[in-house]
Amino acid sequence: MEFISLSQLLRGSRVYERLPQPLQDALKRSVWYTLITEIAALSLFIFLPNHIWWTHVQPGGFFLGPSVDITNAMLDIAVVVLPYLMVINLFNLFLTLSILTVSLLLMGPVHEPFHWLATANALPAGLNIVLTTITVGFLAIIVIINAIIWVIIITVAISLIFGALMALFSSSR
């Protein structure tokens, strides 16, 4: 019959208040969302051709007037911010993988610091998504505004041409 002495018991005792707990559902989802975001962001950064980041729009093309400067300024900011963002993403990916490893793919209990880490982990990923969305959103607005202007220009031009042709046709009669 095996006995455990008091000293043996204390050597391996665990504090109840600090007992690891499994991550709750929203935190688990958050970790998965973060992982997907980080992988997507880093994949784009690695696999997209380098020259794309340095692409600028040229005046005299599709983009009209001040939209050329605005678009190029936004692209310049994105190019400056991107490397820092990728470093943060890389570090965050490491943290996400650590959480997944320690929690046995979120199936097992983890100590309290990992619960805090899982929450904080969502912030860089969220920042990533928000910045990308805002940048793409504003570029989309510029493209749409330019497209609308082009539609107006083309419509006015066609109207003018059509009007001129009509005037020419009526005068010739």
Place this chain on the structure above:
Amino acid sequence: MNKQRSFQTISVEAPQRQTLAQGRYPDMVQALAMRSSTHEMSLFPFHPTTIRRHEWTLATAERHRLPVVFIGCAPANEGTKVFKGVETDWGLINIAEDPHYLDQDRRAVMPLRVQHELRTIARTGMDFEAIYIAHEVEKHSLVPGQSLTLEMIAPPAPEDFTKRSSMLNVAAEGIWSGIGKIITATLRLGANALSAGASVSAGVASGFSSSAYSYDPIIFGLHIDRSVQIEGCPLALWYYLASWTWEA
């Protein structure tokens, strides 16, 4: 001869009932039905070393004002021993066989306060050869011959940690919900054609399951006397060391 000598060397104080007259402990001690008086103890042929250890334990406990209380003599049982209490029943088990201890990779789980109390006891040089734990269980949930199971004795999730974890859960949910709103708003602002951005909204997470009623474990320290066997189990002197209520 040995037995006769043992009888002569016994000088044991009666158990200090004042500490035990709190909470459910009187019920527990009554349920354990241990022999606790000096007279009854003298019926057992303890080895002189055991008696000396017992006397030293009592003297040390008194000198350091430790909550160690001598409960009585009983065999160090194998497996679960079931005792009927007043409102609840008790399962007494060697900590080495305790399902929760085994589930935690042979590590005992106890509140920080209890750990401090036991460390204070250990710092005086006091040690017990065996540790037993009495688990309070629901009335009639355990019958003699049945073993304690993890489900019967598993503690609820720590309350404070659970609260903080729930708060973090809500925070994470808020972050992704906010991101979803920003994406949606930006895309709506950009063009209706692009406004089908996925809204990341998570459902309310389910809370930790915790038992509605928490049961009280009690830890006993034993001085084992292997020279005396009762039904194959060594006889022991039992001491109350600590008890607690799980947060619920």
